[in-house]
Amino acid sequence: MQSKKPPRPGASGAAEYPSYYAVIRRIPRGRVLTYGDVARLAGRPTSARRVGYALSALKDPGVPWWRVVNARGEVSARSGDLLGACELDQRARLLQEGIPLDPDGRLELLQYRWSGSAPRKSVR
DNA sequence: TCCCTGACTGGTT
DNA sequence: AAACCAGCCAGGG
Secondary structure, X not given: OOOOOOOOOOOOOOOOHHHHHHHHXXXXXXXXEEHHHHHHHXXXXXXXXXXXXXXXXXXXXXXXXXXXXXXXXXXXXXXXXXXXXXXXXXHHHHHHOOOOOOOOXXXXXXXXXOOOOOOOOOOO
């Protein structure tokens, strides 16, 4: 019906965030996904940046956010994260799941990247 | 409504 | 392999 649906103030758009969280929740323990993968699996292939934005606003403790890394296979730096405490936490969690990390916080993307429950023709 | 910002990405240099 | 650059999209001032 009425396609007109003005966003209410305080409603804080971000109606897309839940779709990203849903994808992340499906990542198996010991595997990772890139921001781009999450965006793609959520049906928004060009919104990788939105995924990072969504995670910075994440409150739901049930979402394994630490299983999301950038396209270079490394833990991304947040803004306003003094001393990188958040990044260190993410590294520790990945290590705990059996994923080895380089001194630079990089992992073997080719080996740990989750195929998304369905094999893709080509990885990017 | 314009302008800047960001847990990104892929291609170039 | 690292640094740069341009494209990307929605939120917030």
